[in-house]
Amino acid sequence: MKAPLLFKLASACLLLTVAGLVKAQPVKVEIVEKDNGFVLMRNHKPYFIKGAGGTSYIDRLAKYGGNSIRTWGTNNGDQVLAKAENLGLTVTMGLDVARERHGFNYDDTIAVRKQLEKLRREVIKYRNHPALLMWGIGNELNLSYKNPKVWDAVNDIAKMIHQEDPNHPVTTMLAGVNPAVVKNVIARCPDLDLLAVQVYGGLAKVPEQIVNAGWKKAYIVTEWGPTGHWESIITPWKAAIEETSSEKAEVYRKRYEASIKTDKKCLGSYVFLWGQKQERTPTWYGLFTEAGEESEVIDVMQYLWTGKWPDNRAPHLDSLTLDGKRATSFIYLQPGKTYPVNVYVKGQGLTNRWELLPESTDLKEGGDRESRPQAIPGLITANKTGCTLKTPEKAGAYRLFLYVSNGRNKVATGNIPFFVGTPSQK
Template identity: 30%
Template sequence: MLRLILILFLCGLLASCQYQRPEDARVQIQEIEGQARFTIDGQVHEIKGLAGHTHLQEAHSIGANTIRTYDTTGLQSILDSAHHFGLKVVAGIWLPKSHVPWLYKNEEQRVKLSKELAVLGRKYRDHPALLSWCLGNELIFYDLMDFDFSSTYNRLLDSLRSGDPEHPVGTAFANYGHKAILNFALKIRSLDYLIINTFGRLPKLSEDMNDLDFLWSKPFLIGEFGENGPWETEWTKWGAPLEPSSSQKAEITGRRFKELPREHPNFLGALFFNWGWRHEQTDTWFNVFSKDGERSALYYALAKQYGDSPVPEIPKIKNLKIDHGTNANDFWFESNQWHEAQLEIPESLNQDSLEIRWSIRTEDWFFLKADSPPPLPDLIEYASDRQKIRFKTPGKAGPFRLYVSIHDRSGHFAAANLPFYVVQ
């Protein structure tokens, strides 16, 4: 025990040797009227943020001013486009998780990456769109005795700063996880700020941070927030997460903005997730846009927060039912049996201008994939009223999901889905 206490003391002593950023650095994090703020050339940059790096013209149109990348792929082009549209960039640098040995236990790889980060910093230090760096995303640094990771990370941090002393450097955590925060506080010196990715725990963030304020109190940026993730929402009895409709998500987004800890003196701002399209459990869970670039109600929920833009008439979903029910835990079906599905939309929508698309896909147990499972063929019968269908359950047992989306002629869509399970 005495040895552990001594090690922790020495770690804390090393971590306390804070890096002093140049006073004339172009981008600073400063306390202004009791509140942490990014400043650029002495001017406050109040973040209106989006996590993602596509659809930059639309980001500018809704009043956003900051975006986030997760790696350096195409960074030059992203920075140039961001500058064109008046956006600043939190540039992500991908690193493997803390337990991965090919980097953190490999001196050759550590030397190689250290040199690359110094070059990277020098290359972009003068780019006008660069706001800050994020060195690693959710690295899961839980092992207090893992000195391979901490020594490597400090080395990489120093290398990046040697190339670019002009911009703050942070790293991203999944929620304000006390183990990871404690390890960084004790063993990682001189981060300028923290980035917190948080969804369901957003209302508890200030409370979580207060627990460790005595040890490590730094400015923080919320790097991701929005609808609860599939790992923290309600699940069916067979483990399928229940996804709100895109219309429900727009309402949830308004509440999430109200939950941001704006009164916390270290709060720098927030980036809404996900500005773009990606498959995570489903094709629609976090996405503001469809795969084809259509805009959902989330787009206008963000526009209201960042620019107070008017909302046009767009597709909306009131409800999706299977056999007149909405409780997915009741959806245990035998194989090769016919059932009905009903989509409810507001009566005010002009149905003649809408296209309604239905599909059935196998449940995707992998949160992150390049794309969703393909639609299963020959299972859906359409009626003249596309709001209702008959569908036949697949011939094999297992979890599936019924999807529906509505598309108008102006580039908007709404989407919903329900999981069901087939038994034999």
């Protein structure tokens, strides 16, 4: 009895040892021309990117019809790739390239060379993972830049990647479709396989802009979403007016269908943000709340990816008013006074959650980390139609937030900025 058992154990150990010695086999990814456009081929099969930016809740991404995620760097790359592979997802792996706006000098040839060799090590480490789809060199390197040598560095990185990894395409992520920037990229980055652009309010115009900028290769959209804070209506006290989650859901759908879905030169996209972050507000760009609740935008993405709406739909917020006014009325209120807030929302079994914040003053650019303002307690009283708000005694800019939950992890969000005091005090 012992001999067969020992033989089985020895065989199992041998198999494990051999398995450990076998290197991961990369999945070949390439871009081919077809029907006056381009097709991304993965393992010799067409692969249209139905992706999202971020590494949170990616099990839900796979469940809702998404097929890829995008990162901004290689932090936790092993875990990200392994989890993606387990879920049947691919990864556009970002390579964190230093930005001029953060103080990097692209005239410093030693620093540029050190960066190249650092990135080479990252490429070598992950190049054979089967979940890898492509490489993304940097993020919005054109934002507030002046030195065109950054594009020489980008091309050297692309050339290096092709030397180390012949199986995956290489791109760089641009903020917008600026013709002068694209012209520089065309001239200085011939080793890029495709372009990646990041556009919000102007997404529907991207196909035309790409052509007018002179880009002849394929492209993807690696960030897109709501109307950006820099594109929005701004109050006299410099607060950007945010769309409600329901308004966002509508613009996500319309802009996607007008561009990404129909342009033969577009290989797909990564919606922003599959997670939550503080950027101007805690709700502006994330498709989830801080508690992991899903907004109406996720319903839209499931529809765009699969052609079917989910059974559990998020509440639809028709309007939110403060003192009978919408946010676009530029609301001034007196200190220490009480005002009515009314909510008009569609759905069943709904509960409202309110939060009052001072307007954020930690404002950055390019998605850099911002701190969340501290909530002001004790000034909101809920009622059947919404709530009543007692304004703070201190003059200044504030924002009232509403979260409408259906009790099944779906939520509608909206907020109204207002100013306590007179226009002369802003």
